[in-house]
Amino acid sequence: MKRDAIFEFFRRLAEANPSPTTELEYSNPYTLLVAVVLSAQATDASVNVACRPLFERIQAPQQMVELGEDALREAIKTIGLFNTKAKNVIALSQALIDVHAGEVPRTREELQSLPGVGRKTANVVLNTAFGEETFAVDTHVFRVCNRTGLAPGKTPDEVEAKLEKIVPRPFRRDAHHWLILHGRYVCKARLPECWRCPVVDLCRFKPKTPPPGERVKSSKTKASAVRSASRESSKARIAKAPTASPRTAGRSRSRPSRLP
Numbered sequence: 001m002k003r004d005a006i007f008e009f010f011r012r013l014a015e016a017n018p019s020p021t022t023e024l025e026y027s028n029p030y031t032l033l034v035a036v037v038l039s040a041q042a043t044d045a046s047v048n049v050a051c052r053p054l055f056e057r058i059q060a061p062q063q064m065v066e067l068g069e070d071a072l073r074e075a076i077k078t079i080g081l082f083n084t085k086a087k088n089v090i091a092l093s094q095a096l097i098d099v100h101a102g103e104v105p106r107t108r109e110e111l112q113s114l115p116g117v118g119r120k121t122a123n124v125v126l127n128t129a130f131g132e133e134t135f136a137v138d139t140h141v142f143r144v145c146n147r148t149g150l151a152p153g154k155t156p157d158e159v160e161a162k163l164e165k166i167v168p169r170p171f172r173r174d175a176h177h178w179l180i181l182h183g184r185y186v187c188k189a190r191l192p193e194c195w196r197c198p199v200v201d202l203c204r205f206k207p208k209t210p211p212p213g214e215r216v217k218s219s220k221t222k223a224s225a226v227r228s229a230s231r232e233s234s235k236a237r238i239a240k241a242p243t244a245s246p247r248t249a250g251r252s253r254s255r256p257s258r259l260p
């Protein structure tokens with residue numbers, strides 16, 4: 001995608017949603033970090049449901065450690081991979097107490113040294129809690145960047161490196177949220193909703209998904225075309241079927257039984 005098109009791409013996403021942010025509920029960098037760790041391979045909605053009552057009681061690493069792994073596991077048992085996640089959250093809370101005086105660190109390296117925290121989680125925390133211009137590449141961002149041609153790459157790291165290079169200055173802080181939300185609600189995995197996409201003319205994905213009404217019409221048209229083609233071909237088969245020649249006529253008929 002050319003520079004002008006990239007600028008226009010983000011300008012339109014920004015126009016549609018001037019203040020994008022995470023859909024995870026949190027009250028401070030620590031609860032954000034915990035929510036992001038819990039959101040791996042789970043929906044933000046499911047994390048919010050489990051964390052709402054949890055975060056009413058727990059706001060800091062010390063409180064989490066005091067709560068303990070068993071009680072945490074019970075609190076988050078509706079979230080996928082809750083066993084591993086409970087273990088990681090207790091371990092990272094203990095590490096925050098031991099190494100960072102109970103505070104969430106502000107560098108990627110320090111964040112990634114915490115149990116259960118990978119590059120994507122670190123990028124989300126740096127961006128959302130501390131306002132850094134980082135580009136967390138989750139499944140939605142990866143798909144949108146590849147489909148549209150905005151920042152194609154074979155791995156999330158490749159896509160992130162491209163985004164680092166190409167996202168224009170005014171959009172760098174919010175780019176990752178625009179891309180996530182665009183992927184989650186418009187450029188969906190199974191059926192991108194191209195007919196209502198604000199960047200449809202800039203995106204190189206083909207074929208574009210038509211509006212629902214047209215999809216029904218076109219599938220009906222295709223079905224009726226298939227039906228009429230099959231009617232025509234059976235007529236043609238009947239017309240072409242060989243007819244018995246005068247010489248062979250009657251050969252297939254059963255012979256008259258011999259007279260006794």
Ligand code: SF4
Nearest residue numbers: 187192194197203205
């Ligand atoms: S036009 Fe379709 S494929 Fe392209 S970004 Fe929009 S929704 Fe996604």
